[in-house]
Amino acid sequence: MSEDLNIDQLQEITRTKFDEGYRLVQIGCTTISTEQFEMNYSFNRVDQFINYQTKISKEVSIPSISNIYPNAFLYENEIHDLFGIQFPGLAIDFNGHFYKTAIPNPFRGDQK
Amino acid sequence: MTKPTIIPFGPQHPVFPEPIHLDLVVEDEKVIQGIPSIGFIHRGLERLVEVKDFQEYVYVAERICGICSFIHGMSYCQAVEQVMNITITERAAYLRVIWSELSRIHSHLLWLGLFADGFGFESLFMQSWRIREKILDIIEATTGGRVIFGSCKVGGVRRDITNDALKSIVDQLLAYQKEIHEISAVFTKDKTVQSRLVDVGVLSETDAIQWGAVGPTARASGVAEDQRSSGYAAYGQLEFAPIVEQAGDSHARTVVRLKELDQSIDLIRQAVSKMPEGTIDVKVTGFPTGECFIRTEQPRGEVVYYLKANGTKFLQRLRVRTPTFANIPPLLKMLPGCSLSDVPILVLTIDPCISCTER
Numbered sequence: 001m002s003e004d005l006n007i008d009q010l011q012e013i014t015r016t017k018f019d020e021g022y023r024l025v026q027i028g029c030t031t032i033s034t035e036q037f038e039m040n041y042s043f044n045r046v047d048q049f050i051n052y053q054t055k056i057s058k059e060v061s062i063p064s065i066s067n068i069y070p071n072a073f074l075y076e077n078e079i080h081d082l083f084g085i086q087f088p089g090l091a092i093d094f095n096g097h098f099y100k101t102a103i104p105n106p107f108r109g110d111q112k
Numbered sequence: 113m114t115k116p117t118i119i120p121f122g123p124q125h126p127v128f129p130e131p132i133h134l135d136l137v138v139e140d141e142k143v144i145q146g147i148p149s150i151g152f153i154h155r156g157l158e159r160l161v162e163v164k165d166f167q168e169y170v171y172v173a174e175r176i177c178g179i180c181s182f183i184h185g186m187s188y189c190q191a192v193e194q195v196m197n198i199t200i201t202e203r204a205a206y207l208r209v210i211w212s213e214l215s216r217i218h219s220h221l222l223w224l225g226l227f228a229d230g231f232g233f234e235s236l237f238m239q240s241w242r243i244r245e246k247i248l249d250i251i252e253a254t255t256g257g258r259v260i261f262g263s264c265k266v267g268g269v270r271r272d273i274t275n276d277a278l279k280s281i282v283d284q285l286l287a288y289q290k291e292i293h294e295i296s297a298v299f300t301k302d303k304t305v306q307s308r309l310v311d312v313g314v315l316s317e318t319d320a321i322q323w324g325a326v327g328p329t330a331r332a333s334g335v336a337e338d339q340r341s342s343g344y345a346a347y348g349q350l351e352f353a354p355i356v357e358q359a360g361d362s363h364a365r366t367v368v369r370l371k372e373l374d375q376s377i378d379l380i381r382q383a384v385s386k387m388p389e390g391t392i393d394v395k396v397t398g399f400p401t402g403e404c405f406i407r408t409e410q411p412r413g414e415v416v417y418y419l420k421a422n423g424t425k426f427l428q429r430l431r432v433r434t435p436t437f438a439n440i441p442p443l444l445k446m447l448p449g450c451s452l453s454d455v456p457i458l459v460l461t462i463d464p465c466i467s468c469t470e471r
Contacts, residue, residue, distance in 0.1 A: 001404065023321050025407075026416050026433040040418065040431075042405065047342065051405060071324035071441035081151070092147060099151035106156055 005041065005052035007062060013052065014065045017043045024065075025049070027075035029083050031109035037083060041065075058108070061086035082107040114139045119452070123152055127230040127456040130466035134459070138452055146447040146455075148440050154470045161427035166192060166400060167266050169427070174260050176432060177468040179222060180410040182215045184468075185264040187408045188430075190344065191419040192266045195402040202388040204268035205346040209383045210278075211251070211263055212345070213376040217285075218247040218259075219411035220369045220376075221292075223463045224299065227366070230460045231308045239295050246288055250281055268393030278384045285377045296370045300363075309363035313446035313458040316360055325442040326435050327413020328372065329462050332357045332364035339409035350382045365461045399423050410435055412463045434468035 005013065017024075025042040032038045032055065039062065041052045056062065064087040066072040076087040077098040084105035087093075096104075116137050123131035133149040160172050173188035174181040186208050193200060200208075225240035248258045254273050255261035263270050273281075299305055315325065320333035330337055331354055338354035340347045355371045357364035400421035407416050413435030420429040439462040446458055 018322070021321060024324050025414075026418075026431075026438075028418050028431045028433070030420055030429040030431070032428075042416070044337075046337070049405070049407070069324070070322065070445075071438070074437065074441060094149075097151075098149075099154045101151075101154060101156075107159060 002040065002051040002053035005039070005054040007039075007054055007056060007060070010041070010065065011063055011068070014041070014068050017050075018068050021045055022048075022050070024069040024071055024075075027065075027072065027079065029079045029085065029107070031083070031107065034109065037085065058084075061088055063087070064089040064091070066091035081105070084108050116144060121146075121455060123149070125456065127226075127460060128464075129226060130464070132459070132464060132466055134447075134455070136447070136452070136455065141452045143447050143450050143452060143455060146444050148444065150440070150466065150469055152470070153466065157471045158430050158432060161430040163426065165425050166421070166427050167396065169430075170265060171262065173432075174262060174264075176434075176471045177410075177465055178259055179219045179465060180215055180412065180468070181260045182211050182264060183408055183410045183415065184432075185262070186212065186345070187406050187415055187417045188419075189264050189266050190408065191404055191406040191417045191430075192400055192421075194404045194406060195400045195419060195421055196266075196396070196398065198267055198394060198396060200268045200394060201391050202346065203272070203390045204392045206383045206387050207269045207271075207273065207392065208264065208345040209347060209350070210273070210281075210380050211255070211261075211269075213379045213383075214247060214251050216376045216411045217373055218244050218251070219463075220373055221247065223369065223411075223460075224295065224366075227457075227460050228299075230457055231305065233298075233302075233305065236295060236298055236305075239291075243288055243291050243295070246284070250284060253277070254281070265393065267396040268391075270393075272392050275387065278387060282381050282384050285380060289374065289377050292370075292373050296373075299366055299370060306363065308454070308457055309366060310359075310361060312362045312454050313450055313461060314359070314361045315442055315446050317358075319445050320360070320442060323442040323445050324438050325413075326438045327410070327463075328365055328368040329413065329439045329442055331355060332368045333360035334358045337414070339407045339414050342407070344406075344408055346383060346386075347379075349386065350379055352379065362457060362461045369463075399425055400427065412436055412465055412468075413439065415468075432468075432471050434465070434471060436462065436465045436469045439464070440469075 022043040028040040121134040123133040137145040174185040221244035228236035317334040403420040416433035418431040
């Protein structure tokens with residue numbers, strides 16, 4: 001269902017997809033353990049749906065792809081507020097004020 | 113040159129049914145840039161999968177949105193069915209199409225009414241909602257509910273519709289279609305309406321793709337993408353082609369929705385004429401394991417359900433990418449260059465559903 005992604009190649013792969021005319025469908029995050037997140041980057045062109053998946057440490061920051069896909073800033077701010085992941089280079093950075101949540105990073109999995 | 117001014121727009125505004133905020137950078141009356149703020153009513157429903165039985169969660173999924181609730185429930189059920197390798201019966205698949213299209217009709221009519229209200233055409237607003245009430249009556253007659261009607265479940269649907277009732281529904285819809293055409297003519301030909309819509313908020317096809325537009329917003333810019341083409345539920349057995357316009361302006365986005373009303377009625381007519389006999393559900397045993405993406409077409413566009421399950425009765429993760437969330441960036445592309453007075457109308461042309469967005 002998904003192709004493996006090396007986070008170091010994220011910018012390169014995203015640039016290729018953008019140049020090939022793919023639409024950024026979504027960026028998603030899943031808490032899979034106390035130490036790790038799983039990231040999903042999905043692209044679509046006509047009827048070709050491709051998802052890239054990678055596991056990352058909870059402390060790792062991910063380079064923003066909003067310099068390539070302008071709509072990425074919404075997904076990255078959402079993930080930042082819900083999971084606490086940093087995205088250096090965000091085109092529009094809400095600095096943690098995108099969602100008004102009762103507790104910080106409610107989807108991070110550190111609290112129940 | 114005039115010094116730019118920042119005008120806060122929303123979150124409470126007479127034309128917005130739900131809270132969305134824009135910081136508008138303007139020079140005189142001309143918008144230079146818009147920066148959105150949402151998150152005023154974020155509910156965190158996605159995390160409820162961790163404490164709700166996966167079969168019960170369909171009730172929560174339906175409550176993600178108060179307008180396209182059925183398609184949310186159906187998309188969730190499709191995702192669970194995919195990871196559990198469940199094939200629903202043909203009759204259930206056709207019934208899902210009928211309720212999906214009834215939902216689309218009432219959603220588009222709701223939007224047309226709100227849109228007419230937005231540019232001050234009160235009688236057009238009332239006529240749109242008058243017809244919508246009749247569609248809600250059909251939904252109520254077939255399910256017992258009007259907007260959130262709990263008819264979908266993992267493994268099929270909860271209720272059947274008799275064949276006589278199905279034929280009656282088609283007859284009623286064909287009668288309402290004439291009334292829809294009457295209001296459509298006003299939306300497409302009235303000079304005052306056209307003056308507010310034509311050449312306002314133009315989004316090119318390239319920008320629609322690069323900024324991630326979906327649904328009528330994308331199709332009005334020439335992007336022929338509609339998830340119903342993928343053939344989920346029973347769409348694969350019905351004649352269907354996405355409705356596409358090329359102008360990319362507010363008028364084109366209105367025309368796409370108007371034409372989709374006719375298309376939805378035709379899809380229901382086709383589904384009723386091909387409706388197979390049989391049962392409406394299959395037994396569901398065991399717990400889901402695995403992950404999948406499901407993409408379906410809501411009235412506002414593509415919705416993406418990502419589901420991850422680890423073999424227990426609680427899912428590990430559910431992510432919902434709603435169409436309005438995808439259409440906010442294209443809105444930011446439409447805003448520069450428009451007049452300040454056009455902003456409320458422009459925001460409405462993406463048919464914003466903040467309830468979905470703040471799932």
